[in-house]
Amino acid sequence: MITELGHFALILAFMVAIVQAVVPLIGAEKRWTSWMAVAEPAATLQFLLTAFAFAALTWAFVTSDFSLRLVVLNSHSDKPMLYKITGTWGNHEGSMLLWVLIVTLFGAMAAWFGGNLPPGLRARVLAVQSAVGVAFFAFILFTSNPFLRLAVPPMNGQDLNPLLQDPGLAFHPPFLYLGYVGLSICFSFAVAALIEGRVDAAWGRWVRPWTLAAWVFLTVGIALGSWWAYYELGWGGFWFWDPVENASFMPWLLSAALLHSAIVVEKREALKSWTILLAILAFGFSLIGTFIVRSGLLTSVHAFANDPERGVFILMIMAFFTGGALLLFALRAGAMEAKGVFAPVSREGALVANNVLLAVACFVVFVGTMWPVVAEMAFDRKLTVGPPFFDMAFSPFMVLLGLLLPFGSMMPWKRGQVSRAWAPLKGALILSVALAALVWAIQTERSALGPLGVFMGAWIASGAIIDLWGRTGRGPNRLGRLMRLPRADWGKATAHFGMGVTFFAICGLVAWKQDDIRVVQLGEPFDVAGFTITLDDVQQVQGPNYISTMGFATLEKNGRELTQLRPEKRIYPVAQMATTEAAIDYRFLRDVYVVIGDPQDNGGWVVRTYVKPFANWMWAGTILMSLGGLLSLSDRRFRVAAGAARRVPQGGVPAE
Amino acid sequence: MTGLVRGLLVALVLALAMPALAVQPDEILDDPALEERARELSKGLRCLVCRNESIDESNADLARDLRLLVRERLVAGDTNDEVIDFVVDRYGEYVLLRPRASGSSLLLWAAGPLMLLLAAGVGFGYLRSRAAARPESEADLSAEEKARLARILEE
Numbered sequence: 024m025i026t027e028l029g030h031f032a033l034i035l036a037f038m039v040a041i042v043q044a045v046v047p048l049i050g051a052e053k054r055w056t057s058w059m060a061v062a063e064p065a066a067t068l069q070f071l072l073t074a075f076a077f078a079a080l081t082w083a084f085v086t087s088d089f090s091l092r093l094v095v096l097n098s099h100s101d102k103p104m105l106y107k108i109t110g111t112w113g114n115h116e117g118s119m120l121l122w123v124l125i126v127t128l129f130g131a132m133a134a135w136f137g138g139n140l141p142p143g144l145r146a147r148v149l150a151v152q153s154a155v156g157v158a159f160f161a162f163i164l165f166t167s168n169p170f171l172r173l174a175v176p177p178m179n180g181q182d183l184n185p186l187l188q189d190p191g192l193a194f195h196p197p198f199l200y201l202g203y204v205g206l207s208i209c210f211s212f213a214v215a216a217l218i219e220g221r222v223d224a225a226w227g228r229w230v231r232p233w234t235l236a237a238w239v240f241l242t243v244g245i246a247l248g249s250w251w252a253y254y255e256l257g258w259g260g261f262w263f264w265d266p267v268e269n270a271s272f273m274p275w276l277l278s279a280a281l282l283h284s285a286i287v288v289e290k291r292e293a294l295k296s297w298t299i300l301l302a303i304l305a306f307g308f309s310l311i312g313t314f315i316v317r318s319g320l321l322t323s324v325h326a327f328a329n330d331p332e333r334g335v336f337i338l339m340i341m342a343f344f345t346g347g348a349l350l351l352f353a354l355r356a357g358a359m360e361a362k363g364v365f366a367p368v369s370r371e372g373a374l375v376a377n378n379v380l381l382a383v384a385c386f387v388v389f390v391g392t393m394w395p396v397v398a399e400m401a402f403d404r405k406l407t408v409g410p411p412f413f414d415m416a417f418s419p420f421m422v423l424l425g426l427l428l429p430f431g432s433m434m435p436w437k438r439g440q441v442s443r444a445w446a447p448l449k450g451a452l453i454l455s456v457a458l459a460a461l462v463w464a465i466q467t468e469r470s471a472l473g474p475l476g477v478f479m480g481a482w483i484a485s486g487a488i489i490d491l492w493g494r495t496g497r498g499p500n501r502l503g504r505l506m507r508l509p510r511a512d513w514g515k516a517t518a519h520f521g522m523g524v525t526f527f528a529i530c531g532l533v534a535w536k537q538d539d540i541r542v543v544q545l546g547e548p549f550d551v552a553g554f555t556i557t558l559d560d561v562q563q564v565q566g567p568n569y570i571s572t573m574g575f576a577t578l579e580k581n582g583r584e585l586t587q588l589r590p591e592k593r594i595y596p597v598a599q600m601a602t603t604e605a606a607i608d609y610r611f612l613r614d615v616y617v618v619i620g621d622p623q624d625n626g627g628w629v630v631r632t633y634v635k636p637f638a639n640w641m642w643a644g645t646i647l648m649s650l651g652g653l654l655s656l657s658d659r660r661f662r663v664a665a666g667a668a669r670r671v672p673q674g675g676v677p678a679e
Numbered sequence: 680m681t682g683l684v685r686g687l688l689v690a691l692v693l694a695l696a697m698p699a700l701a702v703q704p705d706e707i708l709d710d711p712a713l714e715e716r717a718r719e720l721s722k723g724l725r726c727l728v729c730r731n732e733s734i735d736e737s738n739a740d741l742a743r744d745l746r747l748l749v750r751e752r753l754v755a756g757d758t759n760d761e762v763i764d765f766v767v768d769r770y771g772e773y774v775l776l777r778p779r780a781s782g783s784s785l786l787l788w789a790a791g792p793l794m795l796l797l798a799a800g801v802g803f804g805y806l807r808s809r810a811a812a813r814p815e816s817e818a819d820l821s822a823e824e825k826a827r828l829a830r831i832l833e834e
Binding site: 258263265266293361363365366371372375378379380383384386387390391394398402404405406407408409411412415416417420540541542629631 | 810
């Protein structure tokens with residue numbers, strides 16, 4: 024019954040979405056206030072209906088309703104409750120429902136917080152957002168309906184893929200989708216502005232919080248996915264340049280570019296058409312990501328539900344929205360004149376350089392991801408583009424970006440001088456070079472990567488601090504002024520500092536990781552990179568829906584016990600799959616990562632040990648970046664804008 | 680009853696092929712320098728039956744065969760390039776995780792630098808045009824914009 028209600032709610036939401044996509048758009052064109060006013064309640068209603076449908080599906084998973092095809096395929100009555108709930112989106116149909124739920128959520132939020140927008144723009148934004156919703160409602164209802172029943176329900180389900188039975192599933196996809204779909208609001212703003220033919224500083228100010236929010240969600244989502252891979256896949260890799268990872272990384276790069284270029288629109292009324300183009304492309308790449316995951320065009324560890332029919336449907340959605348928006352852009356971009364005047368050496372110039380580098384880096388990732396398909400179709404060459412390519416082709420752009428960052432962030436608007444930006448950064452450069460040289464001198468292997476990471480990290484991070492300190496001006500009580508700086512300044516410094524930390528951590532981890540593979544006899548200690556590990560025992564342990572081969576190991580350093588480690592291998596009988604659960608001792612400066620392998624004929628066990636320096640710094644860096652985004656998002660000027668919305672009486676703003 | 684279930688489950692555990700994780704201890708060469716080279720080469724070779732994994736990380740049997748092959752060639756005295764050529768001769772360039780910069784793949788390698796030149800050129804041209812542009816003044820505002828400005832200032 025609840026299932027049918029959910030199904031019905033989803034269809035109703037589809038209908039409401041169609042109305043919301045059409046009526047306000049006509050209203051905005053004809054300036055009919057009543058037609059435009061349809062958008063707001065429709066957005067709320069659409070969200071509530073979709074939320075109900077999603078809740079109904081979750082309920083079916085929670086109660087293990089095996090008359091539902093989707094529940095049978097992806098659940099089991101023995102599965103722990105957490106994974107029954109998260110299993111709702113651990114499959115193609117459910118994750119699409121989550122996707123469309125977030126589309127409607129953002130639409131509703133734009134309606135709730137969009138009180139300060141001109142009515143015409145708001146109506147158009149909500150209509151375009153709803154049009155995106157219509158496409159995905161249609162996709163779900165016609166190709167991937169989660170509410171299909173089975174005529175003969177089986178006694179039990181086939182269980183969820185064991186790799187997905189992890190708390191990571193609870194957070195990674197929702198955050199990632201919030202990011203992907205958050206970009207749809209920027210897209211809607213861009214298309215609405217193109218329809219209106221008007222982009223001004225106010226538009227930049229409206230679109231920036233949404234971009235920031237989407238970027239923060241994407242950052243968190245990608246970092247969570249990376250961390251999940253790190254501890255779950257069993258060898259501590261954190262980034263594989265897998266097509267699906269790239270699919271999330273490309274919108275991240277473009278949204279990072281977008282949130283910087285929107286600053287120029289907001290403050291200087293320039294870069295308008297480029298910002299619009301970025302907003303379109305950022306969401307376009309989100310759609311490409313969806314297409315890559317769902318179509319099976321590219322082989323990937325993430326790809327699920329490889330179905331050509333669905334792939335074609337998403338391709339059509341992608342072609343319609345991206346193509347349509349780009350066509351509109353080609354027709355209207357000429358109308359968007361820049362106003363600000365500035366010299367090439369200026370904050371504006373630096374932000375253009377930021378955008379060039381981020382966009383080209385995104386382009387490299389895109390070409391590398393698609394090249395196997397292109398090469399096979401156009402040149403009949405079957406080849407692979409893997410991590411070594413991306414490491415070589417992508418990293419230089421990031422290094423360049425990092426080198427320029429402290430300069431750019433110190434540049435004044437309109438006209439700057441290299442020498443003046445340079446003066447306060449001298450200390451940062453000396454410090455960074457000195458640290459890098461020190462590290463070069465003490466490291467045992469002569470690899471350049473570690474010192475490079477130290478240099479880049481120190482340069483970017485100290486540059487961020489100097490930038491923040493420089494904002495306090497001269498004279499006494501600078502500390503007091505530091506605390507009273509706008510949150511946007513703090514956000515900028517925090518995010519840039521976090522990027523420095525991430526830079527350093529990635530280089531340090533890759534340069535100085537150590538690993539060891541060996542056959543270990545029970546009770547015989549062995550040494551790895553200064554640590555002593557003893558495998559005391561191995562036992563079979565029964566889990567709720569798996570059987571575990573659990574190692575009991577002791578980790579010691581200099582004769583002092585640090586911790587007990589419990590590496591596991593699990594067998595999931597229903598899903599007929601095995602997983603490894605690494606045991607990780609997380610510490611400030613390094614992780615010790617232990618994995619248990621196969622038993623040997625002579626009674627020993629294969630044990631793998633990895634020492635990963637600065638692994639935590641990588642996650643800390645991404646957390647700092649997101650925190651910086653949140654600080655900027657809470658800046659007074661956005662809060663004031665939101666507060667103003669409440670003060671403006673309904674209909675008090677004359678139509679433009 | 681539970682004993683029977685347990686027994687069946689244990690049998691199942693044994694029957695299910697446990698994944699052998701990546702490099703096995705018995706594969707490791709005695710000479711650490713050679714082993715180091717083998718690991719390095721393995722990271723650039725693709726496991727043919729896996730999705731986007733190198734043979735160094737893969738658990739598949741075929742990846743193990745390839746790892747052993749690489750080590751065999753190294754022990755026989757091949758240089759790194761000779762090993763790679765040998766593997767590519769057998770399995771095609773599909774096996775390389777880093778495509779060779781030859782023929783049509785030159786495009787792939789050149790795409791980034793070319794795009795950077797292009798984008799930097801366009802970006803610089805834009806900046807030059809902004810520097811040469813006439814500064815705006817309040818007189819440039821349209822009537823509509825003036826009304827907006829007045830409204831904003833009132834608030």
